[in-house]
Amino acid sequence: MPDRDKNTLHININTGGVFEESPIRSYILRYFKGISQPRVLLLIAFIFLFVFFYGKNEESIGKNDIGKIETIQESDILTKIIPTEGDGECTAILLNWNRLDNIKIIVKNLCQHSMFKEIFIWNNNVDLHLSDTMFVDTHCNKIRYYNSPGNMYFIARYLACSMAATKYCYFQDDDWMIKHLRSMYSNFLRFPNLIHTDTNADVYSSTNWKWCFFDDDIDLHSCYSWVGTGAFTSRENVLKFLKMTSKTEMSSLEFIYGDMYFTTYLNQVPYQLENSLIELPQENGFSLTGKDRMLNKLYMHKALIRLYNYLSLLKSKNNNNPSTQMIEDTKEFSPTLYERDVRSPCHNDKCLFLTNKHSFPNVKLFKYKPYINISESERLHSSFFNTQHFISYPYSHAVDNDNSTAWISQDVIRKDDYIGLDLLLPMPVPLTFNLIIDHKSDYFNHLSIQISHDGSAWIQLSPSPKLDISSLSSTKNNLLSCKFRIRETGFRFLKLVSTRDWNFTFSIYDFAFDGVDNEVIDDTVNNILGNNDNDSGD
Structure with a gap:
């Protein structure tokens, strides 16, 4: 009797795992042993047809999921692109006194940002001599330091900026960690003639109301703003300030208190952004x-x-001398205080929140009088208007990625009022936006969705994007989520404009656009394609 094993027809069909996982595998194997060659040929034909039609079905599934994969790939791009305008055009100025550990933490944070060509540390402590070895663990090659022969206090930061090789300077104190540098810098580059400062809601309510001083008769339009919690300025403005210290014959004691004079002396309201701050020791x-x-x-x-x-x-x-040229132009720069709409950086430093809604009364209601000191001015402003509502529901709560907090406007929504986002740079891919609000759903039926490349010329999207509105039942409030996708690319600014008056205020709990990390993208793509391997791999 011939040896059956020697005459067995060996068939090796690579089905890419389809055959192994097929529910008919056991039936095929059951009849495979000992069957005749004609039947084997029929079996081969059967398997071929099965694989062919299974592959067609799998191909169909892939086409249905192309949109999902494209969305994930676009989100992947968003995590990698950052603004590059103005790279290397700014010098960060730090003052050291007695918190060197804080300085090192701040240096590490600043060094990762490409807008800084150099980090200049001015050491006011004569008992401490800064050296390279002190900053080895920062792994930063942008550091330059100056060991001052004496304590120059606050004026040192302006002297350091005047020595900088770049046209812009950045200031901050050694007791704060500033998270939103890219977004603040992006807006500063739009308006570099205006100092840009960063502060929390409590201080913002002073720097935009209680500490603003106007008198149109002499072109006084100044608001005081502290620069220690983050400020971008042009070197030109710093040089102008230093010249003003001479023109006004400041005393030597006043000179070293330069921070109390800088933003005031420039006689231009700083462009101030509001957000939460991180305190260092x-x-x-x-x-x-x-x-x-x-x-x-x-x-x-x-x-x-x-x-x-x-x-x-x-x-x-x-x-x-009315017939001669004006000795010095003292007009307020544009955008003026009430022309501005950039309010707060987004939590991830990827965008800025926009709205035309101001939070305080017109600062010109109080005409500045030199005989009224700062404390008395604060009292007068506080008795006229209570800022506590803004402190509790500030702009930053609209973009802090926290659905338990909200920006709630003081005034109701009027026709042409808007909210929006500055995405910091023209977007190369379509985007999906998500807005969470505590409004009536009818609000969405009266919106004009507009985009812009430069923030000045706006285009209304027509037809308007489809709005996917749903209720967030898990929240204590009856919040609504509105998702919409804008397929146009190349725009940087987005705003949602109300086309009618409403009897309710803005209540914005979150406003964001999507972005996904690479690891999440890979897992999601594998899930869509069914490529996940649940084995342990041992």
Whole structure:
């Protein structure tokens, strides 16, 4: 009897795992042994047809999921693109006194940002000599430092900026971690003639209301803003300030308190952004006691008086020589305080929240009088308008990625009021936006969705994107989620404009656009294609 094993027909069909996982595998194997060659040929034909039609079905599934994969790939791009405009055009200025550990933490944070060509550390502590070995663990090759022969206090940061090789400077103190540098810098590059500062809601309510001083008769339009929690400025503005210290004959003691004079002396309202701040250890700091705070207000008041007298003198000279060219232009730069709409950086530093809704009364309601000191001015403003609502529901809560917080406007929504986002750079891919609000659903039926490349010329999308509106039942409020996709590319700005008046306020709990990490993308693609292997791999 012939040896059956020697005459067995061996068939090796690579089905890419389809055959092994098929529910008919056991039936095929059951009849495979000992069958005749003609039947084997029929079996081969059967398997071929099965694989062919299974593959067609799998191909069909793949086509249905192409849209999902494209969306994931677009989100992947978003995680990798960052603004590059202005790279290497800014010098970060840090002052060191007695918190070197904080300085090292800040240096690590700043060094990763490409806008900084150099990190200049001015050491005011004569008992400490900065050296390269102190910063080895920062792994930063942008550091330059200057060991001052004496404590120059705050004016040191402006002297350091005047020595910078770049046209822009960035200031911050050594007791804060500033997270939203890219977004603040992106807006600064749009308006580099205006100082840009970053602060929390509490201080913002002072720097945009209580510490604003206007008098149209002499072109006084100044708001004081602290630069220690993050500020971008042009080197040109710093040089202008240093010249003003000479023109106004500041005393040497006033000079070293330069922070109390800088934003005031430039006589332009700083472009201020509001968001949460991260505190670093505050020990050995400056201006921590009540006495120190009163001293700060004293110098703030002195700065205003000197500016007021200087502008009054200019006005008098210009009035006495009407036929000659104006001695110095003192007009307010555009965008003026009430032309601005950029409010807060998004939580991930990928965008800026926009709205035309202001949160405080018109600052011109109070005309500046030199005989009213800062504390009295604060009291007058507080008695006229309570800022607590804004402090509880600030702009930043609209883009903080937290559905338990909200920006709630003080005033109801009017026709042409809007909310929006600055995406920091023209978007190369279509985007999906998600807006979470506590509004009536009818609000979405009266929206004009507009996009812009430069924030000035706007295009209304027509037809308007399809809005996917759903209720978030898991929240304590009856929040609505609205998702929509904009397929146009190349735009940087988006705004949603109300086309009618409403009897309710803006209540924005979150406003964002999608982005996914690579690991998430890979897992999601594998799930779509069915390529996940659940084996342990041992």
